[in-house]
Amino acid sequence: MTSFDSQTTADPVLSVEDLTVQFPSDDGLVQAVRGVSYQLDRGEVLGVVGESGSGKSVTSMAIMGLLPRTARVSGRIDFKGRNLLELSEKEMTRVRGSGVAMVFQDPMTSLNPVYPVGDQIAEAITAHHDVRKEVARKQAVELLDLVRIPNPQQRATEYPHQLSGGMRQRVVIAIAIANRPEVIIADEPTTALDVTVQAQVLDALQAAKEETGAAMVLITHDLGVIAGQADRVQVMYAGKVVEAGTVDDIFYTPRMPYTLGLLGSLPRLDIKSERLTPIAGAPPSVVNMPPGCPFSPRCPMAADICDREEPTLEPTTDGRHVSACHFRDDLAGREPTDLFNPTSVDDAEAVAAGEKNE
Amino acid sequence: MPEPSTTETTAAKRQDSKSGAVEREFTVQERGQFQLVVRRFFQHRLAVISLVLLVVIVLLAYIGGWLWKYGPEDITPDNSEAPSLEHPFGTDAVGKDMLANVLRGTQISLQISVLVAIFSTVVGTIWGAVAGYYRGWVDTVLMRISDLVLTLPLLAVAAVLAHNVGGSWWLIAVVIAGLYWAYVSRVARGVVLSLREKEFIEAARALGAGDGRIIFRHLVPNALGSVIVNATILVSIGILLETALSFLGFGVRAPDTSLGLLVSSAQTAVDTRPWLFYFPGLFIILIALTINFIGDGLRDAFDPQQTKVRA
Numbered sequence: 001m002t003s004f005d006s007q008t009t010a011d012p013v014l015s016v017e018d019l020t021v022q023f024p025s026d027d028g029l030v031q032a033v034r035g036v037s038y039q040l041d042r043g044e045v046l047g048v049v050g051e052s053g054s055g056k057s058v059t060s061m062a063i064m065g066l067l068p069r070t071a072r073v074s075g076r077i078d079f080k081g082r083n084l085l086e087l088s089e090k091e092m093t094r095v096r097g098s099g100v101a102m103v104f105q106d107p108m109t110s111l112n113p114v115y116p117v118g119d120q121i122a123e124a125i126t127a128h129h130d131v132r133k134e135v136a137r138k139q140a141v142e143l144l145d146l147v148r149i150p151n152p153q154q155r156a157t158e159y160p161h162q163l164s165g166g167m168r169q170r171v172v173i174a175i176a177i178a179n180r181p182e183v184i185i186a187d188e189p190t191t192a193l194d195v196t197v198q199a200q201v202l203d204a205l206q207a208a209k210e211e212t213g214a215a216m217v218l219i220t221h222d223l224g225v226i227a228g229q230a231d232r233v234q235v236m237y238a239g240k241v242v243e244a245g246t247v248d249d250i251f252y253t254p255r256m257p258y259t260l261g262l263l264g265s266l267p268r269l270d271i272k273s274e275r276l277t278p279i280a281g282a283p284p285s286v287v288n289m290p291p292g293c294p295f296s297p298r299c300p301m302a303a304d305i306c307d308r309e310e311p312t313l314e315p316t317t318d319g320r321h322v323s324a325c326h327f328r329d330d331l332a333g334r335e336p337t338d339l340f341n342p343t344s345v346d347d348a349e350a351v352a353a354g355e356k357n358e
Numbered sequence: 359m360p361e362p363s364t365t366e367t368t369a370a371k372r373q374d375s376k377s378g379a380v381e382r383e384f385t386v387q388e389r390g391q392f393q394l395v396v397r398r399f400f401q402h403r404l405a406v407i408s409l410v411l412l413v414v415i416v417l418l419a420y421i422g423g424w425l426w427k428y429g430p431e432d433i434t435p436d437n438s439e440a441p442s443l444e445h446p447f448g449t450d451a452v453g454k455d456m457l458a459n460v461l462r463g464t465q466i467s468l469q470i471s472v473l474v475a476i477f478s479t480v481v482g483t484i485w486g487a488v489a490g491y492y493r494g495w496v497d498t499v500l501m502r503i504s505d506l507v508l509t510l511p512l513l514a515v516a517a518v519l520a521h522n523v524g525g526s527w528w529l530i531a532v533v534i535a536g537l538y539w540a541y542v543s544r545v546a547r548g549v550v551l552s553l554r555e556k557e558f559i560e561a562a563r564a565l566g567a568g569d570g571r572i573i574f575r576h577l578v579p580n581a582l583g584s585v586i587v588n589a590t591i592l593v594s595i596g597i598l599l600e601t602a603l604s605f606l607g608f609g610v611r612a613p614d615t616s617l618g619l620l621v622s623s624a625q626t627a628v629d630t631r632p633w634l635f636y637f638p639g640l641f642i643i644l645i646a647l648t649i650n651f652i653g654d655g656l657r658d659a660f661d662p663q664q665t666k667v668r669a
Contacts, residue, residue, distance in 0.1 A: 064564050097566030104564075109557040114579045123575065124565050175565065 012039040012078075013215050014063070014100070014183050019075035021058050021067065021239075028287045032058040034239040035075070040183065045209070045216045047230030047247070049223060049262065051283050055239040056219045060185045063217075064102055065092045079183070098128040101181035101214075103205070105188040107168035111160040117171045118144070118156025124178040143174040146211055147204040166197030170204045177208045184209065185217045190225060202229060223266050227251060232320075235259050238284055238294035241313060245321030255316040255323040255331050257299050257339055264336025277340040293326070300339045301327050398659035405655020408648035415645060419468065423461035430454065430462035430615060441633050448633035450624075460638050463617040466610060468645070470531040471596030477535035479589040482542025487577050489543070490550030491569070501547065504540035512537050512599065516608045527616070530609050534599050538592060545588050549581040583660035590653035594646040601642055617642050 021033040033055040040046050048056050061067050063077055065084060077084040079099060087095065096102075104110040112120060121140035125131060131139075137156070144152035147170040160168055169189060176184055189205060190198040202225065209216055218229055226233055226247065233250040235243040235258065243256040254260045264277035281298040284290075293299070296306035305326050313322040316329075325331070400406055428434060428445075437453035439445055447456035482504075489500040516533050553559065554577065562576050597617075603609035604618030612619070617638045624634035 066560060066563060093566050093568050095566070096564055102561070102564040104557055104561050106557060110561040112558045112562070112576055112580070114582075123567075127566050127568075127571065172561070175561075179566075 011042050013042050013080065014040040014217075015076075015078045016059070016063070017076040017078070019059060019062060019077065020073070021055070021062050022072045023068075023070060024072070025287065031239055031286050031289060032071075033062065036236075036239075036241055037075075038234060038241070038244070040215045040217060042182075043209075043213055043215055044232065045218055045230045047226035047233045048217060048219045048236060049221065049226055049233065050236035051221070053283055053286065054236040055286075056236055057187055058239075059236075060102070060187055060217060060219060063100060063183075063185065064096060065089075094128070097124060097181065098179040099181055100183045100185065101176040101179065103169075103172050103176045103184065103186040103189045106192045107165055107172050108192065110172055111168055113160055116157050116159055117163065117168075121156075121171070121175050121178055124175045128179045139178070140174070143178055144171070146177075147171075147174045147208055148200070149174075164197070165193050166200050169193060169197075169201045173201070173204050173208050177212050177214070180212045180214070182214055183217065184212075184214045185219070187219045188221065189218070191221060198225070205229075223251075223262060235262070238289070239286055240294070240324065242295070242325070243323040244313070245317075245323075249317060249321040253317050253321070253332070255321070255328040256325045257301050257327075257331065258295050259323075260331065260334065260336050261298075261340055264340055277336045279340060293324075301330070303327075395659045399655050402655035402658055404651045405658075408651035408655070411644065412648040412652065415464065415641070415648070416468065419461050419464040423458065423465060426455075426458055426461065428455035428458045430458045431613065432458065438631055440631075447637045448631065450631075450634055456633060456637060459615055459620060460617070460641055463615045463620050463638055464641055464645070466527050466614065466616040467597055467600055467618065467642070470527050470534070470600045470610075470616070471593045471645075473528060473531035474535045474538060474596035474599075475589045475592040477532065478539035478542050478592060479585060481535070482539035483546045483578060483581065483585050485539065486543035486546025486548075487550045487573050487581065490547040491554055491573050491577060493551075497547075500543075504543045507537060507540040510537055513603075513606070513608070516603050517606075527610055527614065530600060530603060531596070534596055534603075538595065542585065542588055542592070545584055546581055549584050550577050553577055553580050587653055587657040587660060590649055590656055594649040594653075597642060597646050597649070 015038070017037050019033055019036045020031075023030040023032060036055070036059055038046065048059070050056050058067070062071075062073055063079075063084065065087070067073065073085055075085070079095065084092065084095065111117065115123075118137060118140045121143055122133065122136035125136040125139055126133070129136075141152045141156050144155055149155050149167060149170055155163070155167070160171070163171065169192075173189070176186075184205075186205060190201055193201060205216075205218075206229070208214075218226065220226060230247055232246055233244065234241050235250065235256065237258050243250065243254065243259045250259060251263065254263060258279070261277070261279035265279060267276060279298055284294050284297065290307075291310065292307040293302070293310055296302040299306065303326070309326070311324045311326050311328075313324045314328065315321065316323050423430075432455065434445070434449060434453045434455055436445065436449050438451050439449045441448045441456075445455050445457065447460055449455055450459075485500060485504065489497040512534070515537065516530075519529075519533050559572060559576055562572050567575070600609055600616060601618030601621065604616050605622040607622070610616040610619050612623075620638035621635060621642070624631075624638070627634045
């Protein structure tokens with residue numbers, strides 16, 4: 001499918017090949033994921049960015065085997081030499097938690113309200129290991145300490161409603177690493193949290209990753225989080241990977257107008273700009289998609305070929321940096337403001353008026 | 359973000375002074391889920407009064423019955439006597455002390471109703487939870503079975519069974535529970551249907567929890583609030599049904615006694631010796647009423663959104 005997997009390094013712990021997920025619906029087939037491939041190396045952090053509905057979460061749910069039964073999944077998900085899509089439910093239960101673990105978006109709802117958090121971590125341990133309750137509980141306290149929860153001994157006896165959002169998310173992380181998984185999938189771990197708390201949670205995630213040596217898939221809307229945490233980045237749009245590369249590749253030499261647009265919509269301290277540049281329009285419906293590049297209706301560079309042919313992922317600056325755009329080479333050195341209109345007319349007037357007042 | 363070392367020292371300090379108050383930024387007393395429920399319950403005045411009254415009745419039945427100078431079988435020389443200091447509830451035609459009999463009847467009636475509540479709650483909850491969790495054909499099969507059970511008329515079934523297996527108190531409880539678990543299963547299924555979509559259930563699955571673990575460790579404990587409330591109501595339903603069955607002669611049989619049996623054997627004496635009829639009747643009403651109020655209080659305690667009661 002893509003030339004992406006051939007160049008990656010030798011030791012992949014998880015590799016996804018041409019993963020397709022479709023949901024039958026009354027309006028037609030919803031193509032949530034359309035041929036996603038990537039490899040995750042040991043200890044690596046892969047950032048996945050994209051708008052809502054771009055297939056980020058569905059991809060990770062497919063890896064966990066948690067999609068509803070109606071979903072049609074095809075492709076391969078290789079984890080330690082086994083295709084997860086072919087495992088029985090029973091075998092998959094053994095992989096979940098101990099092989100691949102997940103951190104959910106909303107810590108307010110992802111903890112069971114009727115048990116103390118220490119018990120919930122201990123339960124995660126006893127689900128996979130035949131250890132005594134007291135041993136598991138002791139480990140739970142150690143895990144709470146590891147994710148930087150102050151006073152873990154006491155916090156372990158408290159209920160989720162007694163903890164703050166950031167603390168709960170750290171508990172969720174502690175649960176995720178309780179069985180030393182090889183892959184942690186963090187599905188928007190900071191989205192539901194206050195900005196001030198986000199840093200603490202990312203810190204805890206980092207500590208957890210270092211302790212377990214696990215590889216991580218970090219799904220987020222937030223390019224700032226990606227820049228700080230990830231080794232490699234994957235940009236998704238309408239169920240497909242549209243650009244992938246190292247953090248530097250994506251942030252400094254983007255080769256896809258969508259990535260460029262995302263970067264332009266991000267406030268930056270190092271570049272002085274009057275206004276952010278939004279990407280006009282909305283992502284396409286993934287039901288009955290028209291042929292051609294899904295981004296073309298919103299793309300300032302769209303030409304005839306874009307409506308006819310969907311571009312494939314091809315290498316750009318080097319082999320690891322791939323993008324799906326017919327005009328990838330034309331994008332070298334372009335700034336977001338070159339492509340996207342930063343302000344509408346009345347906004348420009350408002351800015352001008354504001355400057356006069358100063 | 360404290361340094362790991364400080365964390366360790368605070369943890370150590372905490373262990374040193376386990377019994378002493380923990381130093382916290384805020385000195386708000388913390389409460390667990392259970393404490394919150396208890397606290398809310400005790401703010402429901404009627405429920406608390408009912409609870410006290412019910413405890414008094416239970417103690418009276420078990421300890422009072424044991425201490426009282428007459429047993430339920432004892433035949434005293436006084437027959438058909440009105441309530442007096444010697445016989446507070448009077449005596450019947452053969453001279454049996456009515457207080458001793460009412461207390462014995464209360465024991466049996468309470469035992470039956472509690473057994474009904476426990477049995478139908480356990481069976482109904484598991485049944486409903488399994489149906490709600492798996493959905494699909496499992497749900498269809500299980501719920502059609504409980505629908506079928508709901509259509510069986512209690513009195514007819516009890517009449518048939520009573521003829522064949524006799525009237526010991528626990529058998530009556532099993533018969534009533536055998537028909538009432540279906541109500542509980544519907545309640546449990548409804549609760550589980552909404553719970554199973556919650557994120558923490560998905561999180562549990564993502565952790566590698568199997569179906570059994572999810573049902574018994576996550577779904578059932580979260581459904582307990584509604585189920586416990588239902589169970590209390592079932593106790594009072596059990597009392598009333600036992601009364602009805604015994605009254606019709608399908609329930610507890612002499613020489614054993616129950617409140618329903620006492621009322622039924624005294625029905626001819628309502629005009630001439632009203633104490634035989636009204637004392638057991640009063641106990642039936644008191645027990646059913648107090649349990650209903652307790653159930654009310656529990657419902658408010660478990661589900662604070664529906665009332666203005668603050669904790």
